[in-house]
Amino acid sequence: MKKFQHLLEPRSVAVVGVSDDAVRPGSQAVRALIKNGYAGTIYPVNPKYPEFEGLKCYAAVADIPTAIDLVVIGVPAQGVLPVLEQCAAKKVPYVVVLSGGFRESGPEGIEREDRMMEIARAAGIRIIGPNCLGFANIHSNVYAAFGSITRAPKLQKGSVSLVTQSGGFGYSIALACAEAGIGFRHVIATGNETDVDTVELIDALIDDEATSCIVAYIEGSRDGRRLLEVGRRALAAGKPVLLWKGGVTEQGARAAASHTASMTGTYDFYKALFKQTGIIEIQELHETVDYLKALLPGKYPAGRGAAVMGVSGGSAIVFADAGERVGVNMCELAPATQERLVKVVPNIGAVHNPIDLTAGYFSPANQEKLAEAVRAVLADPGADSLCVNLATTGKAGSLAAAEVLGRVAKETDRPIVVFSSAPASEIGDALAHFAQAGIPVLPSPSRAARALGVLAGYREMRAKLGAAAAPLDTGSVELTNELKQLAAQGALSETQSKSILSRAGVPVSKDVVVQSVDGSVFERMSAPLVVKIVSRDIPHKTEIGGVKIGIRTRAALEQAIAEVLDNAKARAPHAAIEGVMVSEMVRGGFELIAGVVNDEVFGPVVVVGAGGIYTEILRDTSCRIAPFGESTAREMLDELNCRRILDGVRGGPALDVAAAANSLAALSQFAWAGRDVVQEVDVNPIFVLPQGAVAVDALIILRDAPSAAAH
Amino acid sequence: MKKFQHLLEPRSVAVVGVSDDAVRPGSQAVRALIKNGYAGTIYPVNPKYPEFEGLKCYAAVADIPTAIDLVVIGVPAQGVLPVLEQCAAKKVPYVVVLSGGFRESGPEGIEREDRMMEIARAAGIRIIGPNCLGFANIHSNVYAAFGSITRAPKLQKGSVSLVTQSGGFGYSIALACAEAGIGFRHVIATGNETDVDTVELIDALIDDEATSCIVAYIEGSRDGRRLLEVGRRALAAGKPVLLWKGGVTEQGARAAASHTASMTGTYDFYKALFKQTGIIEIQELHETVDYLKALLPGKYPAGRGAAVMGVSGGSAIVFADAGERVGVNMCELAPATQERLVKVVPNIGAVHNPIDLTAGYFSPANQEKLAEAVRAVLADPGADSLCVNLATTGKAGSLAAAEVLGRVAKETDRPIVVFSSAPASEIGDALAHFAQAGIPVLPSPSRAARALGVLAGYREMRAKLGAAAAPLDTGSVELTNELKQLAAQGALSETQSKSILSRAGVPVSKDVVVQSVDGSVFERMSAPLVVKIVSRDIPHKTEIGGVKIGIRTRAALEQAIAEVLDNAKARAPHAAIEGVMVSEMVRGGFELIAGVVNDEVFGPVVVVGAGGIYTEILRDTSCRIAPFGESTAREMLDELNCRRILDGVRGGPALDVAAAANSLAALSQFAWAGRDVVQEVDVNPIFVLPQGAVAVDALIILRDAPSAAAH
CATH class of the missing domain: 3.40.50.720 (NAD(P)-binding Rossmann-like Domain)
Structure with a gap:
């Protein structure tokens, strides 16, 4: 360090x-x-x-x-x-x-x-x-601190470092971990964070050799973007960061405001950040303890298949229930595995997953059999991890199991977790044995399943890191320069906005603005067409007869242009008419909305959601911090409740998810490149079609433009 | 007992x-x-x-x-x-x-x-x-049991009774509670439940004077209806039932099947049952412990406002975050309360909610001030409950607080909960004091908030009990008899189904089936009308030109009838034509679907969901066990994601939620009355209109009817 x-x-x-x-x-x-x-x-x-x-x-x-x-x-x-x-x-x-x-x-x-x-x-x-409460370096006995940090019980040495804005609550995390036998490196309570903040300390701790996991409690951050970078660096370094964001609800944020007046930021953006960095969100003291127990041994499952064995059928069911919710799947055991198990599991038990070893199996007499059973399962191609349910197994049985599992754990890279509900006062020897062997013991099968889910998710994020690290095309310098020039002239029109987005890689529908009854554009566009009066003074264009749709011939186009101009003159005589917009009509597919918010804390964030009537009703949106590539954009789409519409409904064709994802990625790269000038982008709607995607309306709001003043 | x-x-x-x-x-x-x-x-x-x-x-x-x-x-x-x-x-x-x-x-x-x-x-x-593992009566030292139930540590006497299908896992619940100082009355592991089952035992335990709370772990029940009745009886008796349903996910159910092959039932129906009985669902060992701690003192908040005081701002934020999610609201403190607080809270603290007592406040020297602060808050009209965050407060401070809170708790009916993260080894005296005073100590502020949420929810369920107990009109005997006669004749048609539902109180759109070109019905109906060919042999009526809509005159009606008959003859020459249905066209409003499933375990259950394209896409449904009244039906509607559409969208009128709720209640009462004959009811769609609701298509499938054979 x-x-x-x-x-x-x-x-x-x-x-x-x-x-x-x-x-x-x-x-x-x-x-x-x-x-x-x-x-x-x-x-x-x-x-x-x-x-x-x-x-x-x-x-x-x-x-x-x-x-x-x-x-x-x-x-x-x-x-x-x-x-x-x-x-x-x-x-x-x-x-x-x-x-x-x-x-x-x-x-x-x-x-x-x-x-x-x-x-x-x-x-x-x-x-x-x-x-603030100050800090302690547990390894070097530095106590630049007061209050709870200096009081009994003294923290044991270990490889977890804790950084917390809130001293009083943050140290509760340390105490809960200490109670579970977890040791610490640094504990730092940062208080007002006027200078050094949590993010900077996490950054420094990544380079601390004695730190293997970092836990942080934050109420707000001045620089979400920096947290994104630091989170990614921690992921690359293989040092899990567990982060508790306080003030995530409305009343939580109000309570935070009265606490330190720190900027709490938008929880949705933090959640996006967690997904883009592999930072593990925590929301409970015991979750922190569970996940640290699971992470500290440093063994990650190669996949999401889990085998369960034990003496309690109910425990296996509870594991399976919790596992399904976090994507930990009860694996099928291969016939060869079951053949090995049959030889060491009583015949009133079960050799499929969950494996029922039958009551009383964990005992000194059965150690060799148990070792063979565990080895058989860990050799199974589907068993990426193993949960052993000791449940209420007592002193002797637990110790017998701990000895076997400790031995076998040394032979495997696959994580083994144990569920035991016996009191520590009864099975202390076994617990010590498990701790020494780096086998986490969780107090419920559901918590064991969730801990395995965290391990699997973390490994997946590490694997994705390579893909995410590919350099992104973050927009051309020319486009940004052009935007800056436009910014000097005032707000962008929809037409200008669409033109710029189109060049940034977001497909847009074709529009041509004509000033008079001019049907020549018909030859350059694909019918059917739509015409629409262009005037800032006419907010409800349909009502004054300013919109005509479904135009299929040049003659009809000319007639339509003439009609909307006449209607505007007759029914909005005082409106300044800028022209008539002729657009290709987009039909079919599904409407999404997409947008960019250039957040003070996180910088540009891209949001996508179900469009049309769904927008208001379902509040079905997802977001990611820009810039990102197509795979991240696909994840965003996959999170939407309306996602399955894109696969086609009621016999309709599947829609072009790749095109939608590419549009979002392009939008994110544009937003990132133009972050100094772009305040907001609204693309509403963008149609996902059977082939391609197309933005029909779009508006870029610039930071310095008059229209941005409202923000 | x-x-x-x-x-x-x-x-x-x-x-x-x-x-x-x-x-x-x-x-x-x-x-x-x-x-x-x-x-x-x-x-x-x-x-x-x-x-x-x-x-x-x-x-x-x-x-x-x-x-x-x-x-x-x-x-x-x-x-x-x-x-x-x-x-x-x-x-x-x-x-x-x-x-x-x-x-x-x-x-x-x-x-x-x-x-x-x-x-x-x-x-x-x-x-x-x-x-099974058998049972123990802890008060009378009866141990008709083996295994973990008979092993150390011996359970202490208390008023919690536990009934569990799974012995191994179920006893984990007892051990977790015991570790937290909770005592027991009966612990019963029922195993295969061939004769006496969990539900019958819960029923008996309600009448056991020494039992005040009942905890159960079940994988399945033969008789969900009985559980509903027993749950309601427990609620009426004021004995909270905490129930863990194992096998609630697909892989959990599969694991359960391999465990005891007990019928797991549909989790959605169990969840409905929890809402209709006040049975408290548990899904974690520590949840069970937390909720029991909160319930055992028997003090329930009169409302959902909570005040928070303590020495840790972060703890208050975490409480507020968790509270918002379970409907526990940070109350506003009245000016009079704040005036009292100002006198006893240091001026660098805060006297609004959350109340910041400032670091080190909990101390023997401050006991009188703390007592006044607590009394001031408990006298506030908005503070239905109080959470005191000791957080990491050490031995002396915790004991000082425990003495004060124990004293003040005797003066109030409002629940006080405490968050402490100090290790039990440090603050044992304070914990003993809190236990004696019936003040639950929770290990995180979020768990304290959730425990208060459970208390508030339980009290609300008790209050609702009176309303729910009002006798329901569960359908006429004649209607059921008529159904039985129809059942003998075979499947019901849509027309018959609608007619019966209409008489049961579900408003339906008017249909008349004509056999020939007969426009006279026009006079008896409200235009616009729809005509539709009636034939079991023509599944896709639109495709053969068998449907005409928007008919506004008698002449147009006659022409439409003639056309659909001609089209059917021409394009489906082999189809048996039963006639032409003339219906009033329903426009506007929002489409819901409603239905009844007569479940083997739960009996008739009513399901409602978003209709139309939403049905398939959003899987937005809620259900309740029949029969029920309008208030329960409103709760069902309130649970739907599409609920806010009913309040009107994009300037549209609000829709008639009361009419929709009445229809559901009527459907539930019909389904209950006809439970011996009705297998299933599909009402799809039922339109919720600005005034009223109307079912457009409906089909009753009878238990013995040939069409029910497929089920």
Whole structure:
């Protein structure tokens, strides 16, 4: 770990704000450093004390004779800035501000926080906090922290690092993991994240050799795009990131606003990000524990087939129920596997999946048989993973099983998980054995199934990484330049928008605007045609007779143009008429809507949904962060409830999903290339046809255009 | 508890199949009875032993000198029937058959199980099992059981009773609860349920004074209707039933089939049953624990508003997120409440909901302030419940909070729940205090929110009970008799079906079948009309020109009738023509489909869904077990994704939801009244109009009718 090396592994720590009052954050930090055996130098700072806890106490940071890697500030808010100025003078690289009284506490605090950042930026100081619990490096006994992080029970060493905006709640994650025997590397509570934020820390932790899994709790992020990049980097590095996003519902976001006023971002965009990075979403403490247990051994199933064996039929059913919901499938066992099993499973049991070993099977006497049964299953081509249901099996049986499974696990790359509901007080020996063998023990068969689902999903994301990494054609420079010129002239028209999208690779229907009764365009277009009056002053064109459809001859076209012009004159005499649009009529297929939102936090995001009447009724949409390729676009379409319409309904032809996906991918690449100028794109509708897809109406709204002002 | 009194509280127990082999089920049962201090008489039975475990051992049940309440049979399968015959001779009322080797093991076992029931029925013996772990009455130390039920840890006494088809998995539920400090009354593992089943036991447990909550795990039920009745009786009695249905997915059901071959029933029908009874569905061990913790104190919130206070902003956000998903709403606190809070909450905290008490607030010094804060919130009209987030608060702070909350909880009917993530080893004193005060402590804020959601939902179901109990008009006897007569004549036509449904209260569109070109019906109908050829031999009527729509005059009607007859003659010359149907054309509104399935397990169930193209695409349906009234029918409609279409879309009028609901209720009452004859009803479509609803096509399929044979 290079970045933040001397923050998280400081050779010396000064703590400002120690006192006889044991509850003072500074006092807690110094005591924790001493109690936990921190090997570097500790400098307590308080002008009132000659020494603190047996250490020489300094009057000020400025008085400390040597260089300091890290200063921990725990003085009341109004005292923080003078200390920070001393740190700046002393060229301290890292500061943790435990103190509250900043942005979260009103106008005065906001001003203080701004001033703090000015000092820090000028001096090149990186700050954790303010308003945070601080951090602990469990491997090196660094406790630049107070509160729960410094209290019993002490976390054990391990390879999980935790970064959390919320100290109080975030440390609950650490405690829940600790209770389940999971050890930690770094635990970092970031508070207001005025400078260093969760995303930057995750980024740094990817490069920390001692960290194998990263858990984060965030309420909001300033830069969703950066999280996307960091998530992908973590995936490439094979370090799973488990992320809990707080404030995902309306009332959750309201509660978050009253908590730290951090930007919570749109949950839909976070969900898209999870799918595009392999970041594993967590929403429960026990989920975090389960998934970490499953991930830490580092064994991933090659597919989604699972075999289940055990002494409880009910457990297998519960596994199967939960498995189906997360795509973990009860595999068929090959005849050869069943032949091997028949020899070691009692004949009142079952040798198909789920394998019923029959009550009492787990016992010292049956160890060889069990080993053969497990080996047989793990040799089966369909059994990508194995769940062994010990269920209520007691002390001796559990230990017998643990010994066998521990042995066999060494011979295989396939993950084995165990369900046991026996109390730890009864089967402690077996649990220790399982832990040593890297076999996760889950407290219900459904949780075992979900943990296997997470492993399978993570492996799939890793496999997809190669495909996603292919360079995307992110639009031409010329197109972006043209957009910038247009932006200077004001809002884009629909015609301009369609022309630009067409050149960006989104197929559009052909439109020609004529100024008079001119049927010559008929020769250049495919009938049937539609004519429509073009005027910003006529919002409801059909009502004034401004639209004619189903035009099949040149003569009819001329008549239609004449009629809509006449109608407009007669029924909207004051409207400024820009012309008459002649368009090819799109028939058949299925209407989708597509669009781009250039989000403040995530940048351009592409949304697709069921169109027409479905749009309003079904709210059936999916989104991905731009840019992306066709395979991601197909995933978006696959998520829609209306997806099966595209395969053809009531005997109709299948529609061109590939064309729709290509259009979305092109749209995403256009949006990414034009992110500095494009605020929003609405493509509504885009028809998916039996062959091809075509956008009929489209509007690009530019960032600086007057029409974008409303946003 | 009267029913099964001497099964669950036997004065004497004979155990057949004891031996020196300690793993024999019978041996385990006798040892468990002795070890746990069973106060009745124990009769071990085995001809080979003069005594067993210091008790006189009998050669056979027949040799036991006194009457016996309960015989536990643990001999191998082939020995069970002779023992049962002795029980019959001795007029033993209850037998538990622990032995496997029955239905679950193939043809021979099925025959054995049938013979077993013959003996039992003839003698009036009630049987638990076979192929089961047996049961334990924890209050009276009755252990008619083996395996996990008899092993350490011993369950503590409490008021939860557990009934489970699966012994191995079901006892996992007991162990998970025990670990969380929940005590038990009865634990019954029913195995094959050849005689006594889970539903009958739940029914009996409702009348057990020592049982306050019932937990059940079932894979299938022979009689869903009985479960409905029992569920409603439990609701009326105020005894929550928590039910885990195993085998709810396709692969779960397959796994269940290989387990006990019990009928799993349709999960959708079970879900309807849960909604109609207030039975609380559980799908996880920890859910069971959480909900029991919340239910056992017997305090229910009067509404869905919740206040949250604590020392961790993140915890409040997580509570709010989870709460929104289960309808637990962060309440607004009244100004008066906030004024009280301002006096006892530090000014860097927050006195709106969520209330931020600020770090370190929970402490012995703050007890009076905390008491005032809690009292202020509980006096607020919007705070139907309170969640106190201790989060990582340590030993002293947790105990201080527990003392205050325990005191204040006595003064209020509103439920208080606590979130604590501190390890039990640290805060044991506080946990004991909370337990004594009946304050549930949940391990995450989200689980606290969901537990409050369960409490709120249960109270609402209890309130609805009164409404649902109103007697329903379940159809006339004449209509049912008429159906029976029609059934004798064969399948019903659409016209007959519509006529019957109309009389049952389902509005239908008017149809008249004419045999010739007869325009006189025009006077009796509202134009526009539709004509349609009637012939069983012409499946696709439109294709042969057999349908004409939009008829507005008598002359046009006569012409249309003539045309469809001509077209049929010309283009389907061999078809038998039954006439021409003249119908009123229904326009506007929204198409639903409705139907009845007369299920083997649940009886008649009404299904409603989005109609037209939506039917196939969206699979948007909801169902309820018949009969039911309008309010239940409205709930069904409210569950549909397309529900908001009924409120009017794109400026269209709102549709008549009440009429649609009335139609469904009438359909349900018809289906219930006619359950002996009606196999299926398809109403497709039924239009919901701005005023009224009308079924356009309908078909009643009778149970004995030839057309029902395909089902």
